[in-house]
Amino acid sequence: MRKPDDMFDRDFEWAELVRFATYTGPEPTLGVVSGRRRQGKTFLLDALCRQTGGFYFAATEATEAESLRQFGAALQRWADAAVPFRFAHWEEAISAVMALAGQRASAQGPLPVVLDEFPFLVKASPELPSLLQRALGPAARRDGGPVRLLLCGSALSFMGNLLTGTAPLRGRASLELVVPTLDYRLARRFWDLPDRKLAVLVDAVVGGTPAYAREFTLGDTPTDQDDFGPWVIRNVLNPSRPLFREARFLLAEEPDIRDTALYHGVLSAIAEGNHTRGGIAGYLQRKSTDLGHPLTLLEDSGMVDRQPDAFHAKRSTYRIAEPIVTFYHAVMRPRWSDLERPGHADTVWADAQPTFRSKVVGPHFEHLCRTWARWYAHPDTLGGTRTRITSGTVPDPTAKTKHELDVVAFGTDPHNPGTPERVLAIGEAKWNETLGTSHLARLDRIRTLLTAKDATAANTRLLLFSGAGFTEELQQAAADPAIQLIDLERLYEH
Structure with a gap:
């Protein structure tokens, strides 16, 4: 199955999804796809469904009743059914999908089904993982069809817990695919930046998130090193552009993070160069023991990386994993009120140059x-x-x-x-x-x-x-x- 021509890289991810979707066994199978937002997960899964004739459903933040109406409407359009699908609860909806998979199997093979933004569905219907467990169990092998069910989400802590501990779906998945950000070499190719120094500067601000190079900047790429500062002002320090608030949204999208002020404080401490738990605690004027849960949650959500010291196993350093978050906390957050008023970005950027070099580019280069x-x-x-x-x-x-x-x-x-x-x-x-x-x-x-x-x-x-x-x-x-x-x-x- 050929990878779409407009899909950059992702050869490994595409191959794994195709292998999962085209598995010819008679039993239903489960796959979990996760990764930070804006990495192209939806693009991958939508392309897979288009090429296999699978069913793709993107959930929204909604009540259970509304989600079921949306799911039924999407299923009707996919199946080209004359009568709308109306489900009273998710057990009915899952049974309907399994039945459709059974009807299709003899002529077209397994049915890929994608539930994108799965955490939104579970938030309104906490029993959904247990219902899926039952649908994928031994009885489904007798009564259901060969569904290739893919659950996708961007809340890393939530998606990671789907298959761990005593979770209902533990042991059920035959695919656990994490779609990563592009590394610095791939990001340079994606942004089409021949100048290596310029590539490092851009990577230090936005990293390897594909959406930032297209949707978020409308394809605006700095032409050379002299254009880098104006490019930052046009796209990152501009209150009318989505990158301006992106770092705040990334934190707010994590469902387990409630006291956002504390978490922003932890991230600011790290961005300021406090990489140990003691240093972070000192910056926030809190006890070191108070930071265990916030640091663990930030690590589980992929926002922070913890790295053991090479020569002291019990000592660890913490670093922000998302460059746009580092840039926000080091450069933008201290001058947020100035940046919210158009016309002040030039001054803020000029004043921030020492900070940008020492707190953003320097650590990123390391x-x-x-x-x-x-x-x-x-x-x-x-x-x-x-x-x-x-x-x-x-x-x-x-x-x-x-x-x-x-x-x-x-x-x-x-x-x-x-x-x-x-x-x-x-x-x-x-x-x-x-x-x-x-x-x-x-x-x-x-x-x-x-x-x-x-x-x-x-x-x-x-x-x-x-x-x-x-x-x-x-x-x-x-x-x-x-x-x-x-x-x-x-x-x-x-």
């Missing part, structure tokens, strides 16, 4: 460097086969300080299978700074500290990432393969 080390760096670059990539801190008792590492690569020696995991490489990332031998000396000092505790660290490679380049002396030192320089070309192309 994230891109870790992504590169995880997915694109060759084993010869890292000195082995990587197992995990993280960041970390290394204490320096002599200097009475601690050193932060932006990239720490753990892995194994591919030439010696069975050897224990070790630190393959450590790295420093600077977005707007030309790196020189002083940066190399700092990494070498950290390697010495690590070697004092583990002799295998003597072979640790040193990675230096820069968006501004490297001094001639450092380039000469990089003749040693243990020293790797990664510029924007290497970050995007190799």
Whole structure:
């Protein structure tokens, strides 16, 4: 089944959906599709139904009675039925779909059925997952048809809980597909940005969400680095454009988040550079123990990533996973009243430049460097086969300080299978700074500290990432393969 020509990437997701929808077994099957909003889930599922003749229903926030009327009307249009479908409850609606699947099976094969925005239906009808469990159970194999039921939703915490613990649908799904945001390389291609530095700047603001490049900006792409600031003013700091309030809406769309002021406060603390629970608590003037639930919920909803420290298993750092949320809390929220009045965006953007560089682009560049080390760096670059990539801190008792590492690569020696995991490489990332031998000396000092505790660290490679380049002396030192320089070309192309 050919992927639609206007669908960018998503080869893996499309192949998995096609495999699920065309499975020829006689039994009904269940799939769950989730992912943040604006990633193209609806586009994928609608295209699948169009190509297979399946039934697609997009729920709205409505009462049970209204949802059933909408479902019946959509089913009538799909089936081209002369008489409207009218259902008193969801049990009737599910039975009708199963019967239609049975009628169709002999001539056309399995029937794909998509219930998009499934959390809206469950909010009004909490018993729906249990009804689906029964419909997909052993009795359905005798009385029903081969339905390929796909439940889709953007509330990650809700969708994640559908199949866990004692949930009714646990153990029923044969597909659990998460549609991710485009990574930084794919996002550059999607936005069609030949200039790599401009690509990093755009990615630091909007990330890899496809809808932001089309519907939300009407295809407005910055032409060059000089147009980047005006582009931000036109599309992100403009109160008439949807990106202006997007970060607020993303948080409000999570059904389990009720005290939005507290959650916005947590996100602001992280955006300001407070990445530990203690730092966040200090910023909010709360006890650290009070933040356990909010941080867990933000992590479950995909809004925040928690990363264990490379060298301190009990210590974790928190980072905002959605770039537009970081940009909002670092740049927009402190000046929200000014931005709501048209004509002030130029001044706000000019004043925010130091903050944008240090709180938005800098941390985002470090994230891109870790992504590169995880997915694109060759084993010869890292000195082995990587197992995990993280960041970390290394204490320096002599200097009475601690050193932060932006990239720490753990892995194994591919030439010696069975050897224990070790630190393959450590790295420093600077977005707007030309790196020189002083940066190399700092990494070498950290390697010495690590070697004092583990002799295998003597072979640790040193990675230096820069968006501004490297001094001639450092380039000469990089003749040693243990020293790797990664510029924007290497970050995007190799």
